Amino acid sequence: MKNTIYIILFALLSFTVHAEKYAVIVAVGDYPEASGWADISSVNDVELIEGALLHQGFSKQNIMTIINEQGTRDGIINALNSIKSKLAAGDILVVHFSMHGQQVFDDNGDELDSLDESLVPHNAFAAYSDSYQGENHLRDDDLGNIIKGLRNQLGTTGQLFMILDSCHSGSSTRGSISRGGKGALVPPNWSENKEVKNSGSDMMENVSLSDAAAPFVIISGARAKEQNFEYEGYGSLSYAFAKAMNTLGTDFTYRQLFNKITAVMATIAPKQQPVIEGDIDYKLFKGEYVQQQPFYTVKKVVNAKSISINAGTIQLFNPGTTVHILPAGTSKFDEKLSLAHGEVSRTLFNESRVLLDKELPDRIAQNYIVFVDQLSYGDISLNVFIDETVENQVKSGVETFLKDKNIGQLTTTATDAQVIVNTQNGYYILQGVAGGDPLNVDDKNPGAESIEELNENLFNYAQGSYLRNLEMKNPTYEFSFRLVPVEYDESFEEVGEVLEFSKFTDDSGAFQISDDGTRAVLEVTNHSNKDLYFSIVEIYNDGKILPFMPNANCDFTDGERLIPRKSTQVITGCAYEFAPPYERIVLKAFASTSPINLTPILTKKTTRAVMNPLESFVKDTYTQTRGGGGSRSNDRQLKGYTTEFVYEIIKK
Structure with missing residues (x-):
């Protein structure tokens, strides 16, 4: 039996x-x-x-x-x-x-x-x-x-x-x-x-x-x-x-x-x-899915000192990323087992070419795996198409600005661009290549009136797009968050019970919150084995970036934004109320083992405090003026995690 x-x-x-x-x-x-x-x-x-x-x-x-x-x-x-x-x-x-x-x-x-x-x-x-x-x-x-x-x-x-x-x-x-x-x-x-x-x-x-x-x-x-x-x-x-x-x-x-x-x-x-x-x-x-892994397989050994690997821009690889080559079957990175060190020279969506500092023992791709050493995050790069309705003087001014700031270039066709500049009612308008409403127009702003204002709009869009796309995914610092709707007592300014999340999602599955005074708070989860500090920004369709946590109304200290390892906290001390624009907005969170506060950078306030490397990294996106095609490399100090939550503000 x-x-x-x-x-x-x-x-x-x-x-x-x-x-x-x-x-x-x-x-x-x-x-x-x-x-x-x-x-x-x-x-x-x-x-x-x-x-x-x-x-x-x-x-x-x-x-x-x-x-x-x-x-x-x-x-x-x-x-x-x-x-x-x-x-x-x-x-x-x-x-x-x-x-x-x-x-x-x-x-x-x-x-x-x-x-x-x-x-x-x-x-x-x-x-x-x-x-x-x-x-x-x-x-x-x-x-x-x-x-x-x-x-x-x-x-x-x-x-x-x-x-x-x-x-x-x-x-x-x-x-x-x-x-x-x-x-x-x-x-x-x-x-x-x-x-x-x-x-x-x-x-x-x-x-x-x-x-x-x-x-x-x-x-x-x-x-x-x-x-x-x-x-x-x-x-x-x-x-x-x-x-x-x-x-x-x-x-x-x-x-x-x-x-x-x-x-x-x-x-x-x-x-x-x-x-x-x-x-x-x-x-x-x-x-039964596979989480992001720190290693990748070799697609082809091109020659003794060059390989092609099964990882590209989709896997966050950029030229300048460095790697170690270890024997296949190695379960954990050990630098003593490294057969060669290499640097990514060019990338496609799912493939990268790596140049090695020494020859590999043989040319059998299956004998090797690739561990990431330092990621390179690339630079801000914006492709802009200028419509024929825009004056040549303005076109020349935009081209010079993009070149001087090293943030992009003009394209000859709209299909190769990320954003289109045209004119509407005497103003310069930014248009996404997928159409829709202008990116730099709202109830208060009809568009850009001058070359200087247009260039500022383009810079904001470029920076916002860059930070939206930025991914730092070291599993050691894994962190997640979301907005949760709550009851709110206006008289006593107190947060009540958490409301059912599903009642605030539309047919498309998106979290929506109206401008009728409904409040929401942050729920944050630290999945890692380390205590983590966090900071959150909000990024609008036009690229505008504003502090979300902390901000002027929720000026939480570093200690109040420290989440103990393996824990979830609902932060009831700050209840958010929402107002236009009526669009989907990306909240981007940065988590690190050292205190991080992006508010002084976003509000352009000076500070004498020593910056967290992540803060310095974000600050650099405001001052990108390097010539050439340098990349933002992840040095040994830049350790962190980024994640997003998307919500939509709707009319009452």
């Missing part, structure tokens, strides 16, 4: 251990000319997504890629059915779509606005005609039934995670590549129900499930009525997902992953709002 129990337990444990991770990546970008669809860079997304998943323990043989002409409607459905046949209860499945999206007429009466959302396969056409009525589009109804089958197959112990880097909006935007951008595919004389509003993706369908269906999460690149834009030849969501997956901390949920994605997209596509739906508070990959 005892042996029988052991055999059963062994079988159960073996089943749990051998649960598999699968993925399907669909990338359609080269559409037939007759389809009416413009080509997009979807295929570039494959390397980002595949690289991120391989790093998470997905095996190459379990990742199916469907590219261009393979991605017909039937081809996509057959691929998903094929992967379904391999799934067992408890497995994890990731499905990623990079392609055009479009709204199409509702063919079964289940949509309040009379429009289905759909993905655009390779053999789908953009316009309704006598010969085409949308039969090759992949509608949300179709997707809903496919999802149902996959969830039922995976069971309650499995997970299904879907990523949609497409959009369904009918508007178009100048100066960038959009995924979608066509009007709805509808019959003649069709009319839309315009009263219906939805801040979600509209891709979540209500379908009947078994009681044993798997949890399901879907992240979309944009809301139902928004455009989804590309960034430097990659889908903005694909880029943000890959970057977020390389900065995972402890106990990550899908909601926390989404917060990371939102923070990245606030910089690269500030007017585009990603959406998360489903079981978002489940642990990412059932908690």
Whole structure:
């Protein structure tokens, strides 16, 4: 009897251990000319997504890629059915779509606005005609039934995670590549129900499930009525997902992953709002994910003193980063085992070339692993396109300013830029390449009146973008935080009970707080084994950076911002009230083992105190005037951690 129990337990444990991770990546970008669809860079997304998943323990043989002409409607459905046949209860499945999206007429009466959302396969056409009525589009109804089958197959112990880097909006935007951008595919004389509003993706369908269906999460690149834009030849969501997956901390949920994605997209596509739906508070990959690691694998030994490694800008590598090469199988860094020391000479998204100080014993890549010595954080660099409506004198003034400050350069095309300068009502306007409202215009400021003011706007935007993107992820100093809504007694100015967080998130999963006097406080968590000091700034879409904790109204001392190791604190001594602008704002936290206060730097107040290295680092972003292409290196003193929380201020 005892042996029988052991055999059963062994079988159960073996089943749990051998649960598999699968993925399907669909990338359609080269559409037939007759389809009416413009080509997009979807295929570039494959390397980002595949690289991120391989790093998470997905095996190459379990990742199916469907590219261009393979991605017909039937081809996509057959691929998903094929992967379904391999799934067992408890497995994890990731499905990623990079392609055009479009709204199409509702063919079964289940949509309040009379429009289905759909993905655009390779053999789908953009316009309704006598010969085409949308039969090759992949509608949300179709997707809903496919999802149902996959969830039922995976069971309650499995997970299904879907990523949609497409959009369904009918508007178009100048100066960038959009995924979608066509009007709805509808019959003649069709009319839309315009009263219906939805801040979600509209891709979540209500379908009947078994009681044993798997949890399901879907992240979309944009809301139902928004455009989804590309960034430097990659889908903005694909880029943000890959970057977020390389900065995972402890106990990550899908909601926390989404917060990371939102923070990245606030910089690269500030007017585009990603959406998360489903079981978002489940642990990412059932908690079986790989946290950011201090070592990487070698892709190729180019020659005895040069290697190519599987890490690039997505993994926070920049030229100037230094590394040690150790024998494969080394579990912990030991400088005595170092075979060579090297410096990164150039980087791509997922790859870097490293020049070594000595020759390696052989040219077999699998024999080596790479440990980071010192990271280089790069310099502020802003690509600016000047519209033809701007005078040559102003263009020349901007070019000189960028060169003198060493913070960027002008581009000859809008698609190569991060920001566009044009004129509006006699003022100089900054416009994101993904369109949307001007970045330097609000109720009080109609834009820049002079070259000097325009240059200041450009500097603020460049610096804000740099700090938003800045990642310091030493696991030794891991730290996280969020805003939590609270009851507040105005008469006694006292904080009451913490309110339910989920009631302050919208359909897209974003934390929202209104300007009606609702208060929130900070909840901070120190995940590390060291006591940590922290400081938080807020970064707006136009790049403006203001102190958040401490600030003039919440002037907490260093000691009051010290969080003991392995603890969480709700800081009730400072209750925040919110006012316009009505936009998504990034809160960026810096944590360190020594006191840190960024307020004097941001308010440009002088201080005689000795600065924390992190403070000095941020201060340097205000005075970048070096010539050449130097990089901000992480010297031995610069030890810390950065993390973000994104929230949105809405009207009452």
